[in-house]
Amino acid sequence: MKLSLATMNTDILIIGGGCAGSMAAIRAKELAPDTSVCIMEKGHIKRSGSVTMGMDALNVVIVPGVSSVSQYLNILKRKCCDLVDEAPSRVLAERSFQILKTLESWGVFFPKDDKGNYLLMQVDDEGRFCVGMDEPDLKLILAKKLRESKTTVLNRTMVTKLLVYEDRVIGAIGLDINEGKLILCEAKSIILANGSAGRFGLPNTGYLYGTFDFPGNAGDGFSLAFRSGVKITGMEYTLRYPLIKDLSIPLLNIVLTRGAKVINNRGEVVADQSRASVHRLIEEVDKGDGPFFIQMSHLSKAKICEIENVLFSTERPMQRRYWELKKMKFNRDLIELHPTEAQLCGGHGLSGVVINEFAETNIRGLFAAGDVSSVPMQHLTGAFVFGNVAAESAVKFIESAGNQKIPEKYLEEQFNFETKRIIGITNRVDNFIDNTQYEYKVRRVINEYLLSPKNAVSLNKGLGLILELREQLPLYLRVRSLHELCKALELEYILDCAQMSAIASLTRQESRWGSIHKRSDFPNTDNENWLKHIDIQIGEDHSDIKVTFRSVQKEGRA
Numbered sequence: 113m114k115l116s117l118a119t120m121n122t123d124i125l126i127i128g129g130g131c132a133g134s135m136a137a138i139r140a141k142e143l144a145p146d147t148s149v150c151i152m153e154k155g156h157i158k159r160s161g162s163v164t165m166g167m168d169a170l171n172v173v174i175v176p177g178v179s180s181v182s183q184y185l186n187i188l189k190r191k192c193c194d195l196v197d198e199a200p201s202r203v204l205a206e207r208s209f210q211i212l213k214t215l216e217s218w219g220v221f222f223p224k225d226d227k228g229n230y231l232l233m234q235v236d237d238e239g240r241f242c243v244g245m246d247e248p249d250l251k252l253i254l255a256k257k258l259r260e261s262k263t264t265v266l267n268r269t270m271v272t273k274l275l276v277y278e279d280r281v282i283g284a285i286g287l288d289i290n291e292g293k294l295i296l297c298e299a300k301s302i303i304l305a306n307g308s309a310g311r312f313g314l315p316n317t318g319y320l321y322g323t324f325d326f327p328g329n330a331g332d333g334f335s336l337a338f339r340s341g342v343k344i345t346g347m348e349y350t351l352r353y354p355l356i357k358d359l360s361i362p363l364l365n366i367v368l369t370r371g372a373k374v375i376n377n378r379g380e381v382v383a384d385q386s387r388a389s390v391h392r393l394i395e396e397v398d399k400g401d402g403p404f405f406i407q408m409s410h411l412s413k414a415k416i417c418e419i420e421n422v423l424f425s426t427e428r429p430m431q432r433r434y435w436e437l438k439k440m441k442f443n444r445d446l447i448e449l450h451p452t453e454a455q456l457c458g459g460h461g462l463s464g465v466v467i468n469e470f471a472e473t474n475i476r477g478l479f480a481a482g483d484v485s486s487v488p489m490q491h492l493t494g495a496f497v498f499g500n501v502a503a504e505s506a507v508k509f510i511e512s513a514g515n516q517k518i519p520e521k522y523l524e525e526q527f528n529f530e531t532k533r534i535i536g537i538t539n540r541v542d543n544f545i546d547n548t549q550y551e552y553k554v555r556r557v558i559n560e561y562l563l564s565p566k567n568a569v570s571l572n573k574g575l576g577l578i579l580e581l582r583e584q585l586p587l588y589l590r591v592r593s594l595h596e597l598c599k600a601l602e603l604e605y606i607l608d609c610a611q612m613s614a615i616a617s618l619t620r621q622e623s624r625w626g627s628i629h630k631r632s633d634f635p636n637t638d639n640e641n642w643l644k645h646i647d648i649q650i651g652e653d654h655s656d657i658k659v660t661f662r663s664v665q666k667e668g669r670a
């Protein structure tokens with residue numbers, strides 16, 4: 113396998129072309145049309161990321177006259193057991209309605225009732241912040257806006273390294289997966305928008321890509337940031353959602369808000385339209401009254417039709433085939449729920465790059481937005497709002513910071529170093545363990561040792577195994593093609609996330625967030641000692657990791 117080399121430069125480089133990255137590019141070009149903006153996207157911009165095609169709701173919208181920012185913040189704090197910095201979440205809430213309006217003006221369809229009101233759904237025990245959206249072409253609409261804005265999009269280009277000089281980001285290195293080309297990209301500012309660690313725990317089916325979140329997100333963003341000295345937080349928040357068993361596809365919000373019920377093994381109703389909070393449902397699952405089922409037999413034909421329309425179009429068209437093949441009907445059969453694989457995510461959970469309300473990280477010129485960043489439970493709204501915020505901050509930064517003086521040799525050295533590293537990986541043709549087997553093993557270790565119920569013995573054992581697996585990787589993992597090269601790089605990202613998660617979980621000597629971080633050796637929540645963030649940062653190398661504590665910010669900069 114031969115790799116060619118190329119160089120380029122841009123004012124703003126955006127890593128990841130999901131909703132956050134696309135929105136960031138569109139906003140940057142709107143604010144500063146002469147600024148050059150480039151997106152490096154590992155997949156294809158038209159279909160990549162968590163959304164893939166469309167979405168059925170914006171989960172956080174403060175609709176004037178219906179809900180308020182303070183009401184949202186109070187509920188969010190309760191859901192996060194108070195571990196929330198107020199300022200970024202306030203920005204999210206305050207800008208949420210404007211985001212809806214912007215998307216609507218671009219042609220994204222938000223259905224309204226006959227009085228002209230948006231379709232509001234209650235997905236928490238209190239407050240109505242979820243606005244129905246019926247847009248199977250959301251990604252195509254964003255791609256069209258990107259074309260119109262003249263953003264450069266490099267599809268199938270996977271970023272493998274961020275370049276930092278002193279305390280400022282100066283560029284990144286991307287691998288063109290189709291061409292086998294390593295690209296050194298100098299940039300005045302970078303926005304990290306490459307999603308969650310969706311491929312982290314192993315799904316119950318054992319299918320590596322049968323994940324709830326976009327499987328192309330292997331924690332790349334967390335790992336790239338971590339390796340460059342960026343602070344990462346909340347890695348002990350190992351989230352598992354109750355979703356369709358064996359399929360890990362969401363339907364809970366869609367069906368509960370339309371009248372379905374969740375019953376336990378005794379047939380008792382544990383969730384319905386008035387008690388739709390997924391976090392409360394997770395608590396029910398923890399009680400051990402499973403298996404749990406969704407019941408829809410009591411719903412009218414019209415409601416079943418409405419549910420099918422959303423599930424089989426906007427959410428995931430393949431669901432129709434799945435149920436047909438299983439010969440199951442929503443108006444007759446119970447649908448079993450099961451916890452998904454564990455993931456680390458700033459969109460559904462609270463793990464990710466530490467940012468403040470300006471989307472700034474601790475590295476100058478580096479901003480982060482969406483699922484890669486820790487703005488708790490920001491969902492799709494957060495990806496759009498912080499895409500905007502990051503673009504505004506990046507444009508301001510390049511206007512004010514000027515050009516960084518970089519010693520001539522520095523970039524060359526960095527590029528040579530990364531090129532050597534990647535070529536080193538391509539030389540592993542004679543190794544004998546296939547990537548699939550290796551990844552299966554790594555993610556099985558995550559399941560067995562790093563998830564709740566956690567305790568010091570199992571976490572230490574898991575951490576030891578993860579370190580061993582990283583050491584053994586160059587000796588055993590076989591790499592014969594560009595495709596396998598990408599998988600090998602992704603494995604490193606998964607290992608980094610596992611290491612960070614184990615360290616964070618070991619550090620948090622209490623239980624918090626129900627089954628998300630349950631320590632059998634510290635079964636109680638201990639606000640006196642642990643109502644604080646656990647941040648992780650790399651020192652010299654992977655054996656030198658710093659853990660620091662940060663108090664919860666009521667207001668102001670994080």
Ligand SMILES: Cc1cc2nc3c(=O)[nH]c(=O)nc-3n(C[C@H](O)[C@H](O)[C@H](O)COP(=O)(O)OP(=O)(O)OC[C@H]3O[C@@H](n4cnc5c(N)ncnc54)[C@H](O)[C@@H]3O)c2cc1C
Binds near residue numbers: 272328492
């Ligand atoms: C199944 C599902 C249903 C959801 N439903 C809802 C809902 O109804 N309402 C709601 O508000 N939210 C919902 N969410 C959450 C919402 O979709 C996400 O929070 C949001 O889309 C995240 O956007 P993002 O741009 O941060 O990440 P993503 O959309 O995941 O984009 C990340 C991008 O980065 C790319 N990438 C990754 N690594 C690299 C790399 N090394 N180099 C270059 N590119 C890279 C990926 O290919 C991807 O395109 C749902 C999420 C899922 C998974």
